[in-house]
Amino acid sequence: MKLTRLELKNYRSFADAFLLVDPHATVLMGPNDSGKTWLLQALTVFGARQNFPNDAVRHVPPAEGPPGKMELRFEFSSFDDEEIAHIGRFGFELNPEDRLTFVRTGPRNGDKPELLLNGEVLRELLRPMQVRAAEADGAQHGAGEELEAATAQPEDTEVATGQAAEGEVATGQGAEAPGAAVPPSEPSPEPARVSDVEWAVFLSDALFPILPRIELLPDLKPLPFEVNLSQLAADEPKLETARRLLQLGGVEDLSVLIQDTPDRDELLEHASLEITKKLRQYWTQDTEIELMARPSGDKLRFHLLGRGYPAFTRPQWHSAAFLEYLGIMAALLLRLSGAPRTSILLLDEPGVRLHPRAQRDLVQILQGLSQHAQIIYTAHYPYLIDRNFPGQLRILEPKPGGTQINNKPYHATANLVAWEPIRTALGLTVGDSLLFDEHNVIVEGVTDQMLLCAISQELSQLGDPRALDLNFTAVLPAGGYSNEEALAERAIANELSVVAVFDGEKARKDAIDSYKRRLPDAPEPIWLRDFYNVKYDFCIEDMLHTQIFLDAVNNHYQTLSGTYAPIGADLLGKKKGKRRQSIVKLVEELLPKALAGDLESTAPAQEDSDHQANNANEPGSDQAEVAELDESNLELAKVEVVKEVIALLRERQIVTSKGELRREYERFANVSSVIRQRLEQ
Structure with missing residues (x-):
């Protein structure tokens, strides 16, 4: 399942706002104190089924009246076959497109949310037999004994009205004596409500197990020069980065490193090669970087060799930003290979100290991970957003009546106007370099950009060499074909490569001719009409x-x-x-x-x-x-x-x-x- 929507009422700085969550990656931007971190906290507390602190309720001046009730709504949809089958064990039918909403009212009772299914109260849609059937089917319920006691019938219970007693004709109503008066039918009893115990069982056994794991990436410790192998194997928290790097290199059982054996040396040599391979793939600032893990008695030492260093050096000789990137890379790539079936990873301002090139490298790791888990992260810097996927951007805007969330901070007009909300959120000016990359493709609008980038991403994963390299290529929407020339002219003025793509409508011909006259040294613009033999205007x-x-x-x-x-x-x-x-x-x-x-x-x-x-x-x-x-x-x-x-x-x-x-x-x-x-x- 995927988190699709989060509604916030009277929570922190939010009076009444909602966040639309992208199925892959969602980037939260906005000025300081706009509520980005509080939003991540709401997801973290919900995922852990904990209580919120009392001060999470929004405070309002007395002049605005009494404070409202805090309410958070977490909506999930896109259920997969495994989740549907799990719910089905409880006699409840769930469809892939259904909307399941967890409602948290007030800061308490984190483990007892109200649930809505497509807007209806879920508890009222359940029947006791559904929960009991799951119990009989072998479901492991934490509240099983309570449930059995609560639902057991006394031994001397009479046969229920409407059942055929022993010896009667099995007609469904029981046999009546000839000529006997037929008693008036009694109204059907109201369906029994699910008891508190049964509801607790349904939550703990049916719903909570299939919820995505929500995890906030913790602060990362820098890679040390030397670590004690016994402490490394004992999960010492301060050695988390070293442990993750070794696991990334293929060392699953760290205890095997304690014994000084030839196998240990071979294992560490292989791990060093694997870590180096990943580093060179994701750290494009130095494609000659190398990491070596060397044993020394009961210690393990890490050495780095990079451009500008004549020999292997201690990690501490390198910048704090590089060491931060090393830790983030290891943490994210491990999750890429071993993420749960459904998970949501939260990051609060990752890579703030990184060089812009390294921030772009980090974005590529995040985009790769977002194909396996939902990613939600906050950002203040233009290079930590993927310009090729503007639909992932959300802007938090502080207002006098509470923070609002702009879920579509891009417009269908001229390109400079289209990016204006984003530039404002990042504190940038019109002359910024947010728009461009080393290679640039100018298209007419946002949907051209979305399709071209999404399909290039799919082709790239397939290994098709024709796919655009989105690591170094920006696909920029001009907000209409008449704006493509001006945008390309700006890229050329910055000595960047650029090509314009025009839709296949006849009306584009004059704009293409003007483009060629104004920019004679630019590559030939692409007119989609040249690719297909059709008579109608197409896009x-x-x-x-x-x-x-x-x-x-x-x-x-x-x-x-x-x-x-x-x-x-x-x-x-x-x-x-x-x-x-x-x-x-x-x-x-x-x-x-x-x-x-x-x-x-x-x-x-x-x-x-x-x-x-x-x-x-x-x-x-x-x-x-x-x-x-x-x-x-x-x-x-x-x-x-x-x-x-x-x-x-x-x-x-x-x-x-x-x-x-x-x-x-x-x-x-x-x-x-x-x-x-x-x-x-």
Whole structure:
């Protein structure tokens, strides 16, 4: 399951605010004392099922009236098969898209939250038999004896009304004597409520075991020069960084290092090589860095060799920032390889002393870890945010009435305006270098950026050489094709490589011609229209499979409207299997009727496993921003729909049953390959 939303009322500096949590990584930004650390504390206390301190309740001046009741709501969704099966043992059906909300009212009773399922009180949806059935099925309940005593029936209990007694005809109602008057039926009794004991069992055995583990990364101790092997094996807290590094190098059982044997020397040599390999991969400031762990009697010594040092040196000769990075790297990479099935990792301002290049290295580790666990961290520095994934950013804004959370701090207008809330939160000026990297790709809007980066990330994990290297490439939304030229001009003025990508609409031709005239030395801009032989105007979404995009649209709007009628591919007006218009334009035309439940046909398209129904030469579209729809002024929330698209893509196999890339990935790979070639010119 994933944490999806956190609501805060009268907690610390928050009067009434909510946080939308990204399924992978969420970055909290804001000025000092805006509440970022308090928000992490709320998650930590909830995860440990502890009580909050009394001063966690928001204090208000007497003039504002009495203080309100503190309430925190933690919403989870996206349940996997294992979690659904576990809950099913208790006779309770859970669906992947259900919303399970834990409500903490007041600072106390951390182990007894109220629970809501899709807005309804969960306890009222349960029946005692469900909890008892789980007990009979062999579930291990901490309150088992109490439950048995609370639910046992006395031996002389009469047969319940409505059951057939022994000797009666088994008709379901019992046999009546001939001619006997039929007594009036009694109203059905109210269903029994789950007792306090049963509810405690359900919490402890059904729900708490499947909750994600929530962990705040603790302060890290620097790597010492020399450690006692006995203390190292005994989990001495001050040696945590040394212990993690050795485990990262493959030494699982540290007690084997105590005995002076040839095997120990070989094990440490192998561990040193593995740690060095990781260091060189994730510390790009010095690709010649080397770490050596050498035994000396009952001691173990760590030595480092780096650029500018003629020989191995003690760790303390290196900067405190490097040693901090070493500890963070070891802690995060260990979690990357051994994280629980579901976990949430919290970090409070990681890497604050690091050089900007090292901060970027750290972001790449965090992004890698976020594919296996949810990451939530606070940041004050531009290089600790991933510009390629603006949907992960959240800005905390102190207000007179309490801290507010801006869950979408990027706009669909000119690029400088789009990043304005983020620059303000970081205290930066218009001339900052937040926007650019060594290599830069200028796209029209936020959804172009989201799709290109997400699919490049998937291709990179597959090892496809055509994927963009997001470690050194910034994909920047210009907020419209007319702004791409100005943004590229700024990058070139800073002697950075840049290539612009324009959507496949005919109206882009004049802008592309102007771009070439103004920037004759820049690489040739990319016009998506050159990649596909279609007659209609298209955008980046048309490069996706039709049904993927429709599923994303339907998923998004069905959660917003009870009258929404799903849009089927049969409504798209295809001729000879080909669309005659961009998928975005078609959906915009159909959306008002879909929201009103007034579509003539909603039959879903039949899609085979390898997208055979999708024409290979038919791609498509994306305008980055929210589009206005006809007279009803409805909006197609493209950013939210594209988030659904990315989630659907990640649920599918990238490679078909024939061992080929799925068409949408092949299309994006072809575009990113050309981008890479032109950036290297």
